[in-house]
Amino acid sequence: MTEAAAIKYVGQPLRRREDFKFVTGKGRYTDDIKAAGMLHMAVLRSPHAHAVIKHVDLSVAQTAPGVRLALSGADLAGKIGAIVPNWIIPGTKVPNRPVVAIDRVRFVGECVALVIAETQAMAHDAIGLIDVDYETLPAVIDEEAAIRDGAPQLHDHVPNNITTIYKIGGGDYGKAAREADQVIALRVANNRLIPTCMETRSILAEPNVDGSLTIYLQSQVPHMHRRWIADTVGIPEHQLRIVAPDIGGGFGAKMHLYPEELLCPYLARRLGVPIKWWESRSESHQSTNHGRAHTETIEIAFRNDGKILGLKVETLGNVGAYLSNMASGGPTVNTINFGTGAYKIEHYEARSRVIVTNTVPVDAYRGYGRPEGGYIAERAIDAVARHLDIDQVEVRQRNFIQRGDFPYKPYNGPAVIYDSGDYEGCLAKAMGAFNYAARRSERHQLRAKGRYRGIGVAAYTHMCGMAPSRRLALMGFNRGGWESARVSVDSSGRVTIFSGSMSQGHGHVTSLAQVAADVLQVPIEHIDVVQGDTRQVQAGHGTFNSRSMAVGGSGVHVSSTRVVAKAKKIAASMLEVDEGDVSYRAGKFSVAGTDIAPLTFGTVARMAYVGHKLPDGMEPGLDETVFYDPKGMGAPSGIHMAYVEVDPETGIVDILDYVAVDDAGTIINPLLAAGQIHGGVVQGIAQALYEEVSYDPDTGQLMIGSLLDYAVPRAEHVPSIRTLFQQTPSPTNPIGVKGIGESGSIAAPPCMVHAVLDALSPFGIKHLDMPMTPPRVWSAIQNARAGAGR
Secondary structure (H helix, E strand, C coil), X not given: CCHHHHCCCCCCCCCCCCHHHHHCCCCCEHHHCCCCCXXXXXXXXXXXXXXXXXXXXXXXXXXCCCEEEEEEHHHHCCCCCXXXXXXXXXXXXXXXXXXXXXCEECCCCCEEEEEEECCHHHHHHHHCCCXXXXXXXXXCCCHHHHCCCCCCCCCCCCHHHEEEEEEEEECCHHHHHHHCCEEEEEEEEECCECCCCCCCCEEEEEECCCCCEEEEECCCCHHHHHHHHHHHHCCCHHHEEEECCECCCCCCHHHCCCCHHHHXXXXXXXXXXXXXXXXCHHHHHHHCCEECCEEEEEEEEECCCCCXXXXXXXXXXXXXXXXXXXXXXXXXXXXXXXXXXXXCCCEEEEEEEEECCCCXXXXXXXXXXXXXXXXXXXXXXXXXXXXXXXXXXXXHHHHECCHHHCCECHHHCCCCXXXXXXXXHHHHHHHHHHCHHHHHHHHHHHHCCCCEEEEEEEEEECCECCCCHHHHHHCCECCCCCEEEEEEECCCCCEEEEECCCCCCCCHHHHHHHHHHHHHCCCHHHEEEECCECCCCCCCCCCCCCCHHHHXXXXXXXXXXXXXXXXXXXXXXXXXXXXXXXXXXXXXXEECCCCCCCEEHHHHHHHHHHCCCCCCCCCCCXXXXXXXXXXXXXXXXXXXXXXXXXXCCCCCEEEEEEEEEEECECCCCHHHHHHHHHHHHHHHHHHHHCCCCCECCCXXXXXXXXXXXXXXXXXXXXXXXXXXXXXXXXCCCCCCECCCCCHHHHHHHHHHHHHHHHHHHHHCCCCCCCCCCHHHHHHHHHHHHHHHHC
């Protein structure tokens, strides 16, 4: 070991160690993997949003060139179980979802039949030869329409299309409304989005000679996928190995269980050959779970000085045709629990209803529920500021939770505890970097010249790193909150981390190694990280809910600490001194005040495996495994500010500046943290300005079949995002981190909406729903001008 081991790695902006293989084209994705004798699966999808399946004729497809097998839902009945969600809020009515539709389809894109053929092209050709006789039924795509009397019913045992009703609150909103100077109402919508990963979904299931299966799958949760596939297909869990290779983005969409992930393993076992499926971009729009799709009605009771006394919220969460993995928890626990945001609002009353419609299922997408909850709080604050004509920063300051209030229990409710924060500190830093006062003055001057600039401000906070396990069980979450980490030191002193977390571009190979390197005091180059293989990694819950560092990283920290503790005992035995006399620094064990030669970490590691001088009763080896279950969740927070200009003749919004100040506790790697903020902000800007899934309201047809129709922003649409950090460590875990991956997607939508509304305020426009596309903005301006002219 060298003195380089004394370097402190946590907090350093190290470049990602894993990037070299990607920039040199050496990444290995699921579709890159080939297996001898591999066959290909293609899926026939319903062209109707709602219909009875009267007959499926496979006869022509079965005789097509290269076809080995063609099956309908009836052929698979009783052979593969239904797809069951694993977050079921108590009292939820769970619709039955067959892997392949048997007698009825409920959304455009639902699996109706499949073909296995020698090539992908042959498989796709053959599904075009399948003849299905449908009897179309009335469809409903809108959550508000779905609960009206006479609306089409999707599932017999889900009356009024409501699967879940969830209520939360505290204080007395009625009293607050009576005592308030004013009460206003606001209806807002969170537009439906598609998680547009660079890499679409794919899977390869390969039988092994011992009867087991190796499944290559882009999974954010490999061990969970192994459990779900085993339970649903009926394969013993020990006979399944899930390997998650490099993943081209996940954002939540790749942590769910989909029909193709059950069909390929089942058919690979049945036919005894590898089966592969790959999703086209158009299929991805029809079959990969969507995100958001909420409508909220908000009532705000406040004083004339801008102090909010109470908030009342009604949420309708559209979850599509079936309950996907976590669908009942997103619009409920994850949304309305956080409806008061970063503000001290003591009287809160909220109800969420989860609604099924004839649309693609909706599930976790970056932030899942927290962007929707944050949007409630921020739009309420902004509405009050505009109504009273008080500066938007001042209204926030008058309502902020104060630093001395932490740990803080919003509205004294039962489920939410914010561990730490300094909202005023974040605001001051943001205002300084943004040059807020100067920008306000400039905006005013330019309006006199017919140029419409606006400033947007958004504060946010939420809870992430889902834990602890016992608390999750009370909410119906059928997974633990722990994460496993094994730190194994070989006889040369080289370290391997086996983590249950799973990167989809996060940089875990770098950040987890930084955590371990600081504890072990070894060069980071001596540390390897293994993820995404259920045969190599002991167990895990994977990556979602910004939990990789807070839970996975803490597990690595604790495991590394135990390795050092054991190594110290071995060093004391080798040096023939009391353990308390041994100190460890810069990768060396020494005894202060003596001339005893220090022992390097590598020397002690070698003795751990030789075993000659181990303390009595100690087993050889230097290998520690931890299942780390946090005592609570962290609450990241921050302030984002945007400066925009709106062209009133075209409705185009030009983003001139964007400043993000985020408090995620201890920052492991500022470079990677900034990248996470940039990615989340871009996705938030996309929601605010560009992206929206649209359906034909009469037929339920999806109107955005490809990226020609779905407006994912390009580089020219993205501003230079300036990122700063404020570090208020979390007391809930040993490294003080809070999670950062979802922060940008929570803060950016309201920030952008507020900026555009500020720019449009001279026209008297007080509200616009997302996405604020040029036609929507232009129409609002024209309507405002026409109204002013009457």
